[in-house]
Amino acid sequence: MTVRQLTEHKELIAAQRLYESIWRSSAPPVTAELMRALIKSGNYVSGAFDGEDLIGACAGFCSPPAESTLHSHIAGVAPGMRGRNVGHALKLDQREWALARGIKAITWTFDPLIRRNAHFNLAKLGADATEYLTDLYGHMSDDINGGGDTDRLLVSWDLIAAEPRPVTAAGVVALGISPSGMPVLGTSGGHTLLVAVPPDIESLRATNPAAANEWRHAVRDVLGGLLASGARVTGFDKSGWYVVERNES
Template identity: 50%
Template sequence: MTDLPAATPSAPEADHRLVADALTAADAAAHAAGCHVWPISALADLEAACRLFEGIWKPAGENALATTELLRAMDKAGSYVAAAFDGGAGDELVGACIGFFGPPPDGTLHSHIAGVSARMRGRSVGFALKTHQRGWALQRGATQVSWTFDPLVRRNAYFNIGKLAARPAQYLPNFYGPMNDGINGADDTDRLLVAWQLAEPEAAAACHGRHRITDAEAERDGGAAVALGATADGRPLALPVSGPRSLVAVPEDIESLRRGDPRSAAAWRAAVREVLGGLLADGWQVTGFDRAGWYLLEDKDAQ
């Protein structure tokens, strides 16, 4: 069992207001993205969701990310199985997200897979899916959603930390083992586990479009030290950690590096594992991500 921040339940009246506000935010996000988001249970929709996942990750061999039978069982058991449909294209399924509940005392939903078709990227369909998931989870008494993502992928780090205001809780080296798919290649599958505290004002603000902004340049000017930077030729460069705030860089496009320069990609993986993973293990907290490619961390013992 991984360590996550404890979820705090609210009073019934506050819960009602919180859920209503979350559903309003979800409706607004879907409208802005030009899509509809709702739970799915029909076999045709479940099959389409599986095809979407396969098309995004392109797993090697018979290593399916999800099967129709699995999604059918998850839905029947009360887990989260939802999809986004393009309102302007005959309600084509263009995004999907699945999650399951943790042990009953935790009040936690673990979001396992979320993906959006390539043609819909840039329209905030993923944001609409996550805001829907928040409202759905709050309706069922869950106050926290956790999930994992590759810490080297800039757009995912910004989406999860900056746009959704989720907080990294743990660094997980080679979490899934070899996947050998179109995204991870042969690289180790290191992941950051994040916890999204659904009832926190910061999460509510994020779902209404008020995102967490981090400016790495301003942080450096204010005294934050670079714990991991890059050399002139784009290689990772670890530096001594000093002061209560640190910045950790990630490469511009790790997926292209894996295809074109796997040795450099492996070097970045090792460096981020050592520096970012080491800081988290020592009790530092990620408090932001600059979409230019920088994690901002603070030493909680120095606060």
């Protein structure tokens, strides 16, 4: 596998088609024309290749100069390619590209209900969750978002200081999970709190949209409420828990 910047029109078309195959929406999440404009204006557009086959792609744009950050807008890996560290390779390439241009941090958003993404972003990369954003993109009818509210966690990856942050799910349960897989409210008391997410929210959206919606609102109320009150996400345990520390000062 190799990762490099996309330059040719046929590569941008392949990236657009890759995104279409992942999101399966009525319109492509990002078009080849937009990626061409991003490249021309000095922004980041890359692809991961297995031989001649494009198996992953990532695109982002720079923030205002004073912020010295790159915002990674979209990244996707071809169906069937999970487990090959394609996403990690794209992120490392993005890091090198940013540092070469004097950029010290990369931001992006992800759905806080998707367990594997939370673990990858917070535990494997060591990014910091900085803000809970309610229904950021509005209604999105695609296979990933399922037409529900598009809540997101905004994360910031310090390219100089960030390190992987393994944590253990130890603390007071603020939001748990029942034997039937539904959210269960716990208590907000204590310094270290645990917030659960379901094992596979994408499958749940397809099989039980009402349950998926209940999870959305439960995590919004608990995790979003904790962040709004000044608490800090310190990591994500692979078994499915956000670890949150309250600011008691």
